[in-house]
Amino acid sequence: MKKSWLFLGLSLLILGACNTQSSKETIKAEDGFSFAFLTDIHLQPEKNAVAGFRQAIDTVNKLNPDFVITGGDLVMDALDQTHGRVDSLYALYKEVSGEFNMPVYNAVGNHEVYGWHRDEDGIELNPDFGKKMYEKEMGERFYSFDHKGWHFIILDAIYRGDEGNYIGKIDQEQVEWLKGDLDKTDKLTPIAITVHIPFITSRTQLSQGALAANSEGGVITNSLEVLQMFREYNLKLVLQGHLHFNEDLYVGNQVHFITGGAVSGQWWSNKPGSQPEEGFQMIHVKGDELSSEYIDFGWTPANEL
């Protein structure tokens, strides 16, 4: 197994930038696999979001990847809603995402965190306060798994800042855990990270000019510290969400930082011309190389006609 992906890795080095055409040809290769990355679903009973999400799920099921990774902001919203509303949103997400025909690995987004932004007496004493709701309903907020020679790491970048609001940061507990996780990982094993808030992005530079800085709610503020831990490892892919923006930053012929658009487009309120289209990323892996394509699952909000 290891020998074969090493060989393929070498032969595919010259593929360079992601090429959606060749990806369709390579997907059937024996040791290749695909997975879907669905981020910023913002599921809610309003805005026809349930039907939209179901259309995305149908499309995924037809494409039949090995598994699905979500990139956070699964529901809208837990930060500043009543416990009853939040509870029903989690229930709705679990019910609808049960319709995927393959395993689903979730990542936590800021909108999954219960009560941080809510002004309600004693809310901090609620047993579901903060990320406890997510952990109870969805599982671990950070973890890793292996698939066909790749190592997948899911991180939680939602950090509570001094004023109670969220900022992007990987906390010390995870930094320690990562050390241990990487200690057990072979230096040649291709690694893919999923995290809601981006490590790096071009979005701020594009919209505000090349001298503009990212905000602490828009990116992982300790990105350097975390990425340095991977310096000696074969980090190939970082899947990011949060920005409802499509970009693939391919750096040093080594790592793709992909911000994966949004299943909800502009929060299920797209108008003609809105970017991104409601969609998700299909990642095609062959050996330790990959390509990606953004799948527009054809959703048109009622108000977009």
Place this chain on the structure above:
Amino acid sequence: MNCKTVLGIIFLFFISCKQPSANTSLSDESAFSFAFMTDIHLQPERGAKAGFQWAIREVNKRNPDFVLTGGDMVMDALNQTYGRVDSLYNLYQELSEKFKMPVYNTMGNHEVYGWQRNEKNIEQHAEFGKKMFEQRLGPRYYSFDHKGWHFMILDAIYLGGRGYYTGKIDKEQMAWIAGELEVLDIKTPIAISVHYPFITSAIQLTRGSMAPNPEGFVISNSAEVLRLFSEYNLKLVLQGHLHYLEDIYVQNQVHFITGGAVSGQWWNNTPDSKPEEGFIMVHVKGEDLSWEYVDFGWTPPGDI
């Protein structure tokens, strides 16, 4: 911070995106390749001459339709004697004659004669500043068409007060770009070549994601310039300056490629240096493109 307010701002760029492979207006017969070679930093020292000749040989072997350079062809015109600068330009012109295909040059900061040199009356010199580049290598900004694509070469070296320069597209070029685009079919795929990057991941990766790009690394009025292209089919921006390799593919529409460096780390690579001495080969088919970084196999005497 209210994330929805900040992020919910409707994003105006590249609103007229096309899906990459779907319906190309150009036929497959129009497939072609070209080489993008940036930051050559040619000089008689450090084996640079031999290194550049290796690169030229590799390009000729691959036989692209043409070569685009990304600036910083010589090292250096900013702060050297006229005799040295004159000989560097001559050396570059002599060697680049060996390309078997047309060469289109882009201006880099190191091509500007005398800007940082403290020499009496140097301003009066007939080749002072960008005049040297213009008289020897041609216009500092221009465009050409090739097999259905429109190529625009920009000059991002903005000369401020004496000795100072930064990355910026001047007003003269802004007006010229607007005029160019007015007569261009909005479906025509466009490629830009420019020395300073419009956008880059280099600073975020090396200093952390909160670090802004410093002036002198990027084009400070990038948003203003890119807005001119928002209704057009901009597909590719080729950038240099940073000696860094990246491809930022945004909104499934535009590749911003920073093309490494022919000189690697100024012809001083050690075994772990990045980038390898190399150049970009761009392969165009219809209006789609792919690229590869070609390491032409150079090993500096000190890199063994």
